[in-house]
Amino acid sequence: MNDLKLVKFLLLLLLLPIGLAMFSGDRFRYPCQDPANWDKEFCQKPLCDVTRTCPEHIFKGQRDPRIGMSKDEQAQTTTNSTTPAFTPLAQTTQGATCGK
Numbered sequence: 001m002n003d004l005k006l007v008k009f010l011l012l013l014l015l016l017p018i019g020l021a022m023f024s025g026d027r028f029r030y031p032c033q034d035p036a037n038w039d040k041e042f043c044q045k046p047l048c049d050v051t052r053t054c055p056e057h058i059f060k061g062q063r064d065p066r067i068g069m070s071k072d073e074q075a076q077t078t079t080n081s082t083t084p085a086f087t088p089l090a091q092t093t094q095g096a097t098c099g100k
């Protein structure tokens with residue numbers, strides 16, 4: 001009888017976090033991580049600068065990958081798509097203990 005209660009309790013412990021993860025929806029740690037909030041007042045400086053939750057602070061200068069590349073980044077990748085010419089490395093001398 002106690003074994004059946006233990007099995008039910010363990011199944012509940014396993015299914016509860018899985019169910020919460022599946023049905024919790026799309027959540028963000030900071031409200032300014034959500035692209036829908038970027039134009040709102042609390043994601044604009046100086047309000048978000050105090051708490052360091054501005055999109056610039058959260059993504060540390062990088063764009064949100066869900067949005068895709070900006071037009072500037074796309075232009076840079078098309079202009080820089082040529083492969084650079086091969087340049088051999090300069091020969092370096094070995095240290096005192098290297099090469100023995």
